[in-house]
Amino acid sequence: MIDEKSKHLSRLVFVLDGLVVVLSYIWAVHAHAMFLPDKEIDTLLHLALLPLILPSLGLGFSYWGAYRQLRTSLVNYAWIVARAYILTLALLIMILFFLGEHGISRIVITVFTVLSVTLLILMRATLTWWYFKRLKIKDESRMKVLVVGTGERAVRVTELLRKNADWGVDVVGYLDTDAGMVGTELCGSKVIGTVNEISNILKWHVVDEVVLAVPRSMIEDVGSIVDACSEEGVRLRLMADLFDFQVARMRLDVLGGVPLLNFEPVAQHEAELFLKRLIDIVLTAAAMPILLPILVAIAIAVKLDSPGPVFFVQQRVGYRKRVFPMYKFRSMVVGSEQKLKEIEHLNEASGPIFKIANDPRVTRVGKFLRKTSLDELPQLFNVLLGHMSLVGPRPMSIRDVNLFDRGIQRKRFSVKPGLTCLWQISGRSSLPFEKWLELDLAYIENWSLKLDMKILFKTVPVVLKGEGAV
Secondary structure (H helix, E strand, C coil): CCCHHHHHHHHHHHHHHHHHHHHHHHHHHHHHHHHCCCCCCCHHHHHCCHHHHHHHHHHHHHHCCCCCCCCCCHHHHHHHHHHHHHHHHHHHHHHHHHHCCCCCCHHHHHHHHHHHHHHHHHHHHHHHHHHHHHCCCCHHHCEEEEEECCCHHHHHHHHHHHHHCCCCEEEEEEEECCHHHCCCEECCEEEEEEHHHHHHHHHHCCCCEEEECCCHHHHHHHHHHHHHHHHHCCEEEECCCCCCCCCCEEEEEEECCEEEEEEECCCCCHHHHHHHHHHHHHHHHHHHHHHHHHHHHHHHHHHHHCCCCCEEEEEEECHHHCEEEEEEECCECCCCCCCHHHHHHHCCCCCCCCCCCCCCCECHHHHHHHHHCHHHCCHHHHHHHCCCEEECCCCEEHHHHHCCCCHHHHHHHHCCCEEECHHHHCCHHHCCHHHHHHHHHHHHHCCCHHHHHHHHHHHHHHHHHCCCCC
């Protein structure tokens, strides 16, 4: 949404949603005591869960776009609500499981879920059906926009404005540097003057904001446009796509009063990255008690199989090319890195990576560990330390990185490395390096929490079968 009225309405709906959730939960607790007096519950314990449920639902609604555009379909909104509740209930069940708390009534949770979901959908249905469709928005309530420019960019911004303004947009007109364009029609509105006439046009027209949709060749005219808008107290927006390159995300920062427009080739939203990190910590910490006996058993096997340390520590290149120590169970004889030059001519992998099916440096236990990927388990400590994530491109050695021959190969360092990624579920070591890189870049460009969960679930059967492992 782009108009201020929609933003204010969105904030109001956010508050109303919160009230619906709180009141529904309190009513569910109260109804249990009223209708099932013979089944006592701990009221305070149930109410103590509300500070957990409310932020989780609010975060889910916001993350999946419940307040981005209020005039969305009810089916889409219902799907947003469903995902938020699934996430919240899963989080609630997991926390109660680890706390060993069994005093929570399933009836209360069920009644709360059904009641609140029903009320939320009914409230949104009322908003979209009555408020936007039945209530005729008065002409003076629509956003009045003056567009500077008449080219393809002006057409595109007009279409986007009309699509994203819930309260509607009226394009007052267009301005151009060429006086011969005045009077011509564009997207249902006319060119009403030249750029030099902007002060006079703002003086005699109702204009809420001016949108600059000019090419780079008209940058020299921006100064006078800014001055005119400042004098009239009219908001000014600038289309920032002045250069022909694709970016995943644009963000504006203000540093000492100076606006800095950030062009990011990889979309990394802070809230999503926080959730990804939270999932990494929770899943890894939850798995540790189960994996600890396995880790001890593997450590003993490695020690008994061949002389040397249990762990192999190698410097790997990680996020933003920062080097970190990556931990693995030792699967090769001591001094294997020094012996690499002697057998490098046997390399069976394409590109900078080194792989051979029957590496003479691998120990007996090491062969089994590599086949089952158990040698990678110590990297869970790298996950807890923040060096790695559960899902992400595999961290590469300094040797391999130094052999990169194309700049695009280094784009994989724009995200945190991980234990598994698309390559892991698509053939692993049997894939050529070019395909490996292609999958890494596809993961980076299409990343989402849903994709991470999909990769994690698919990794388990692949690892158990030992497919493509060397």
